[in-house]
Amino acid sequence: MTRLQATYDIESPVGVAQAAAVLAGEQSTGTFIRLAAETDSLRDRAAARVEAVTITGKSDHPALPCRLSADCYEQGTVTISWPVDTFGASLPNILATIAGNLFELAEVSAIRLVSLDVPDSIAAALPGPQFGITGSRRLMGVDTGPMIGTIIKPSVGLSADETAELAKNLALAGIDFIKDDELQGNGPACPLKDRAMAVMGALDAAAQKTGRKVMYAFNITDEITDMWRHLEMLEKLGATCAMVSLNSIGLAGLRAVRDQSPLPVHAHRNGWGLMSRSPHIGVAYPVMQKLWRMAGADHLHVNGLASKFTEPDSVVAEAAVSVQAPVSAGHAQTALPVFSSGQTAWQVGPSMALLGNDDFLFCAGGGIMSHPGGPAAGIASLRQAAEAQKLGLTPHDYARDHPELAAALDSFKGAVNRG
């Protein structure tokens, strides 16, 4: 494949086939009045092409407010392709091409970008994850089983020393991974450098006892040159992970971090609902995560099964699987899926089952801290749930001689029922 190809679910007041032609025109050589300079040879060379049109249904009203009106709004799926020579391996320009001035076209009354096929030539020219699953396992010292993580809570308001104290206790309780909340950046109330110094001191001390250094994802989200400075500071302190808010720093910002980072990049997708919650407009996660992986994200958030967020479990599953699938036919660039939000021992087995492996980071907050036996028992309950799944046992069966798991299943059964 030598063209970039994107598929959209659309609804249109002018019919799906005509809307596809408008979309291809708008996103390549066209304008609203055909110009003399838009010659046939120019179109052959540079125009987007409608590769496929499928009609799936119709509606008597537009899904979104629409300047054009009609008696019938046709629904369907369209696939458009572009020659790569127009943009090359520039992710920011690829994004402007596949997700630019098309969401506002009056010829569509609904539009979602649902899949993206990337030619090998593009993937080959981009860095991809620097550490991925293997590198992250190595840095955490976790050879098998899901990696168990947690988030510092309260999200904001703790001092550097209070954060470090929490981190130390979690490390001694056996955690593999801890992260800052995405709200905890580098504000005057708890500057990143103070926090990193205190936390790394605490984690190094804990490692003296446990023999293993916990991975802590410090939230470096900030202006570009500040993030580079933060990375340098973190490396000096022996930190092993940097977190960014993807929607805050942008696709170019992510790549800038990747290019200068000696650490795995933990990519947080806060704000994702804005891009994908509506059934009528948006981008599906399997598309966006490809761009983020090619730019260099090592860890990618996918929400969690039965989480506090509104995504149905099927969407969470699709997202998690997509993060482990190759970005192009010949390039894996696999990242580590991160489950989080309202996670407990209940969701470990189903998370393993949907992926068919245990190469994921499982972040629990209350599911660890609120375990009746304390954080160590909370962490143990999550590992036991993974063992049960690996042995093909139900959590309840395995819980008979694993009291931490038994207590977790009992304590958190309310939480999972919200799903």
Place this chain on the structure above:
Amino acid sequence: MTRLQATYDIESPVGVAQAAAVLAGEQSTGTFIRLAAETDSLRDRAAARVEAVTITGKSDHPALPCRLSADCYEQGTVTISWPVDTFGASLPNILATIAGNLFELAEVSAIRLVSLDVPDSIAAALPGPQFGITGSRRLMGVDTGPMIGTIIKPSVGLSADETAELAKNLALAGIDFIKDDELQGNGPACPLKDRAMAVMGALDAAAQKTGRKVMYAFNITDEITDMWRHLEMLEKLGATCAMVSLNSIGLAGLRAVRDQSPLPVHAHRNGWGLMSRSPHIGVAYPVMQKLWRMAGADHLHVNGLASKFTEPDSVVAEAAVSVQAPVSAGHAQTALPVFSSGQTAWQVGPSMALLGNDDFLFCAGGGIMSHPGGPAAGIASLRQAAEAQKLGLTPHDYARDHPELAAALDSFKGAVNRG
């Protein structure tokens, strides 16, 4: 005001007041089970506060798919405030706070971020536009009246020399401003450097004849360090404007460009529909443009009246006005509104009227190139339309002794009726 304050239109299965409390908790100190560490003093210091709740209506079904269900979905407006010490003057972290993990909450079945009040302390710490309206007028040599611009079309497919030829003809026809299309970045088919060299050569030659150098916004959208390289190259060539795709480079990317740019930053919002077209989820332009201006955007796109896009004229007007309003009580940081998309002489007067001034950039494509008298007549027709508005005359009255305007009104009347 010492707190950052945001207002959301929401709909909720748990009631507007309770949803506001969840939102404030999720976006500051809270988690789904209240933790011991979340003390009263920590909350006083760090928690977000619900400042106002107004109930406006209700619905018997959720506007968006929602994990929580109810018999009644209450609708209303909530205002939340945050102490600035948590994030400081870091725009990427401010974005994660006001537009992060809240769009996906199951406690809201619709949510739009509709306004943002910025404390002076934040605005004061940020650069804002470097050139704004005054600097852009100076560089274009346009003391009064709207600045008249156009976009190179076909958007992609022209060679560097073909682009330069077009630019030269437009310059000789009297244009003030030309921009690359947002799809024309730095691909192998037409590398930015080749294009910039050819275009600046052509514009310099034209300036020898006209006595005025046209401002050309070269699309530098790319990875961060590449954009910096592009800026350096453009400065050496005597270029006077750089364009970026905001959603591709991100908020941190925009600031990185601003910090290194010797040129005005022309900010293109392609992809905006994704963030704002749905009535049920999104961010209103008056919010987002404040962040972009504080980060340093000089020119900001606002679509155009009766454009080919689906936004109603009232939304276009609100967007244009917002770009000229102060970002905070004590800081103007005004940017230049850019009207574009299907614009002709018909829309000049109404654009002036809605702003109450002529400090804007008016970009027309077909409205210039397809004028029956050619591009020079097209440009003249736009200036005549502005003169008519300034004199308080109708375009038709003024057209009686201004044949270019008369021809434009006649040729393009179909275009404007789409509005």
